[in-house]
Amino acid sequence: MGVNAVQTWLEKKSPTTPPQLLILDVIVPSYRVQMKYFEPIIKLNKSPTSSTMVIIIVDNPVSPDVDLLKKYERDPFIRIRVHNSNIGASLTRNRGLRESAADYVLFLDDDVTPDPNILLECEKVIRQYPGACGFVGNTKFPDPTPSIATSAITMWGGTFF
Template structure:
């Protein structure tokens, strides 16, 4: 077997859902290439469906069942070590490959045989409700299809990514990162180590359904916030963080700290007014964001945008406080990794709008109610 013209396809899975796995295992394979599938079940108690057992027996896949739940990073490490091909394609177990996926990647490899890796496109469906509209407008899924718009990037979600085995940080995925963000950390480390970005392959497309059929993603977004806080404290990523204005959760946390003083010295009403103005200003600002970005005027979408941002910020703040560190407070990571030590206290039109709304609301409160 030529290691150069070979690909290990690593699919971490907890569910072993045949409806997704069958299209992945049955993908058309380009001529002249050796393709091997490694299905890693990250669930020691999983029941192996008969179809998967047959694939294993026929040699179509190699099935590995983790003896304990290792999380996405540890599971991908198992898949990396299981194979030996020069190229490793990571695919999530809830994506559907579009025709020509492997052909698109092999064409890219032939064109750039020494590349650090390639990023495909993971497409979500059209929005189906206020939650999914909000996820799009907020940019929560923006990195999944970024290969459509950028020629290269420092990292991408590992739902659809091809990596060069010889250009990976030997430490692989950090198994201590359990909330999320392990893919950002690993790909950024490798990119910095080899001073190279991953090339986009916009023709390599998979389809991803809406999580839980478009239901509110409170737990996922809280976990994403915690993962963002974890990786922002890592030295190679911390260089790309900057001080910023306090977000809603940080303001509310400060108000909570000041509450005993407010009760003691009689300014608790002012604290309440500030806290309320934060919420109302966020909703008003998100009404405008929805109109500017998607040309929809919807209170429901504005509330969902507010909820998405609040839950993410809560996860970020909770992770920082749980780690007994102040490094995550009023500090954000520039995940575009444009340059080290980015300028602090960045403004954009939405931050300015929110400040204006807060100022107006507090002025009205002190004029008419204080």
């Protein structure tokens, strides 16, 4: 009896169907291993109705903080992979996808501090639109330190997506 058969039986026989476990992995390709950004990603709030693995792919084997990052590998839901040589951002992201077995993935850059509830919000949207093939979110840049350069960039509008 497969998962679909059990789900069909539950839908027919049960007054309330428990939510199906959502599998959502976080993939972080990285060249600069900066712990101030990785620790908040590793500690994101997780839902009891989803399974999440954080997969960090390091594309710089000589980064001085790789050993600090590897201490998190004791957690079975954290996977750290370090390339033997620099292979570039695209191939590093693809490696992260190959490491994942999730139904959905959330790509995060290695220099962002996401909202602690981003995984909970992702799960809400995925459950609301189960047939969607992908989602795009907004990025909020920190307020710049006032200078002529930051004012020019703001006026140019190049940081708004």
